Amino acid sequence: MPTVRRIHPAWLVAAVTFVALLGAAGFRSTPSVMLQPLHDEFGWSLGTISAAVSVNLLLYGLTAPFAAALMNRFGIRRVAMGALVLVSAGSGLTLWMTQSWQLMLCWGVLVGLGTGSLALGFVATITGRWFTKHRGLVTGILTAAGATGNLIFLPVLSRIVESDGWRTAAATVSVAALAVVPLIAWRLRDHPADLNVPALGATEIVQPSPPAGGAARNALRALRDAAKTRPFWLLAGGFAICGATTNGLVGTHFIPAAHDHGMPQTTAAGLLALVGLFDVVGTIASGWLTDRVDARILLGGYYALRGLSLLFLPSLFAATAHPSMLIFILFYGLDWVATVPPTVILCREYFGEAGPIVFGWVFASHQIGAAMAATGAGLVRDQLGTYTLAWYVAGALAILAAILSLMLYIGKRLPALETIRATA
Numbered sequence: 206m207p208t209v210r211r212i213h214p215a216w217l218v219a220a221v222t223f224v225a226l227l228g229a230a231g232f233r234s235t236p237s238v239m240l241q242p243l244h245d246e247f248g249w250s251l252g253t254i255s256a257a258v259s260v261n262l263l264l265y266g267l268t269a270p271f272a273a274a275l276m277n278r279f280g281i282r283r284v285a286m287g288a289l290v291l292v293s294a295g296s297g298l299t300l301w302m303t304q305s306w307q308l309m310l311c312w313g314v315l316v317g318l319g320t321g322s323l324a325l326g327f328v329a330t331i332t333g334r335w336f337t338k339h340r341g342l343v344t345g346i347l348t349a350a351g352a353t354g355n356l357i358f359l360p361v362l363s364r365i366v367e368s369d370g371w372r373t374a375a376a377t378v379s380v381a382a383l384a385v386v387p388l389i390a391w392r393l394r395d396h397p398a399d400l401n402v403p404a405l406g407a408t409e410i411v412q413p414s415p416p417a418g419g420a421a422r423n424a425l426r427a428l429r430d431a432a433k434t435r436p437f438w439l440l441a442g443g444f445a446i447c448g449a450t451t452n453g454l455v456g457t458h459f460i461p462a463a464h465d466h467g468m469p470q471t472t473a474a475g476l477l478a479l480v481g482l483f484d485v486v487g488t489i490a491s492g493w494l495t496d497r498v499d500a501r502i503l504l505g506g507y508y509a510l511r512g513l514s515l516l517f518l519p520s521l522f523a524a525t526a527h528p529s530m531l532i533f534i535l536f537y538g539l540d541w542v543a544t545v546p547p548t549v550i551l552c553r554e555y556f557g558e559a560g561p562i563v564f565g566w567v568f569a570s571h572q573i574g575a576a577m578a579a580t581g582a583g584l585v586r587d588q589l590g591t592y593t594l595a596w597y598v599a600g601a602l603a604i605l606a607a608i609l610s611l612m613l614y615i616g617k618r619l620p621a622l623e624t625i626r627a628t629a
Contacts, residue, residue: 214397215335215405219343221392222331225285225385226350227357229292229323235378238363238474240461242371249305251461255583257305258457259576260313261320266448266572268321270565274424275322276330277562280395284322289382289389291319297379300372319382321572326565329549333561334396338406340553341546345492348545349485359481363474427562436555439609440548441567443504445574446606447544450511450599452571453578455480455537462592467524476526476534483538491543500547500554504610507547511540512603519593551613 243254276284295315302308328347332340358378365374396413397404403411431437456477463473494503514537521530552567553560582595 213405214394214400214402217392218331218335218394219347221388222327222347223350223353225289225323225389225393226327226347227354227385229289229320229354229382235296235358235362235374238359238366238374238460238470239371240457241464241470242366243308246371247303247305249308250583250587252580252583252587253305254308255457255579257308257312259453259580260309261317262448262452262572262579263576264314264317264572265321265324266569266575268318269324269326269568269572270424270427270562271421272322272324273326273330273562273565274421274427276327276395277423281327281330282389282393282395285327285393286386286389288319288322289386291315291322293319293379293383295319296375296382299375324565325545325549325568326561328545329552329561329564332549333553333558334404336405339496341495341550342489342492344546344549345489345495348492348542349488353481353485359474359478360471363471367471424562424565427556427559428566430559431556431563431566434555436551436613437563437567439613440551440555441570443508443606443609444544444548444567445570446508446602446609448571448573448575449578450515450603451541451575453575454582454595454599456575457579458582458586458592458595461586463522465586465591466522468522468526472526476530479531479534480538480541483535484541484543487539487541487543488545490539492546495546495550499614500551501610501614503547504544504551505607505614507540507543508603508607508610510536512600512607514540515596515600515603518600519596 240251240254243249244251272284272288292315295311298315299308299311302311325348328344331347332344336343358381362374362377365377394400397407398410398412401410403409459477460470460473463476464470491503491507514533518533521527521533523530548567549560549564552564556563578595578599582592585595586592
């Protein structure tokens with residue numbers, strides 16, 4: 206009788222991880238459609254509201270390395286379930302807020318910690334444990350979950366805000382995040398050895414070694430060792446600019462910037478959702494390319510194209526979505542988080558088993574850049590009445606990130622991580 210080939214459990218783990226990332230992405234889509242409604246209802250300045258978004262973005266990044274270390278110590282499943290509960294609580298509690306500090310607490314602290322635990326460090330941990338084959342492709346697919354979340358949630362939330370108010374939208378996200386928890390409990394597993402199988406593409410079952418030391422100590426040790434290397438600073442510098450030019454600027458301020466030029470908020474939200482659509486394609490393609498092309502070259506190209514597109518953006522805003530803007534959405538969307546798969550692979554290449562935790566720190570720099578851009582662009586808009594300067598600065602920074610990435614290529618023959626040891 207012919208042998209029936211079973212689906213490797215790694216694919217089921219990846220599927221559950223994708224759904225979990227979708228749940229976390231829901232609230233991260235919310236701020237861009239809530240800036241104006243919160244401003245109108247409470248009278249808070251865009252700078253104040255953007256500061257709350259910045260706290261969220263900052264914690265989203267700074268939590269990642271510690272969450273990766275916690276996953277090593279307490280298990281992926283427990284950390285992921287707790288993270289989704291935090292996202293749900295932070296979103297739900299906004300229904301009763303009346304002061305801006307409460308916005309900081311809910312949007313900033315609770316949701317920042319929750320989504321940070323389900324950030325790209327989570328992706329790096331899953332792919333590092335469960336895949337030796339197709340690692341770049343799966344990294345791209347899982348990274349695309351955030352874009353898919355934008356694609357699903359942005360148009361829906363925008364219409365809910367317009368028809369029923371921002372509170373209904375916040376409640377919707379709270380329920381969506383909480384609904385994923387039972388799926389995580391049912392299907393997500395910490396190691397291939399838990400199911401007595403090797404990682405996909407491996408031939409031997411590797412039993413996980415118990416973590417040495419506390420999670421915080423391991424995360425800080427990984428940072429200390431990685432910070433001694435040139436590749437870490439080049440990767441972190443480029444990824445900080447990546448955050449500033451995506452989540453911090455475009456993700457937070459594209460809709461109000463388009464609204465400044467007379468475009469309806471629902472139309473602008475639809476355009477931002479289209480970015481998510483093309484991002485799905487671009488990120489999966491980037492993962493496929495990362496398995497075949499030098500990741501340093503890919504990063505340099507991605508950042509250069511992003512910089513050029515942002516330099517053109519100020520001249521494209523209008524009351525309607527004309528063809529030139531749609532072309533920008535296409536190219537920018539393909540490039541949105543295409544930088545993630547090559548960055549994850551390079552962290553693994555340079556830092557070995559410590560790669561997921563080190564990537565957590567590189568991702569923290571991404572969110573520091575995002576937080577600075579979110580607040581900075583809001584202040585620019587408050588002071589100058591336009592976002593134009595913010596777009597030009599972002600474009601120039603993206604070109605700088607391309608240069609940093611090509612510096613990695615020039616120095617790739619230098620020994621990078623002989624001194625780094627696994628801290629997991």
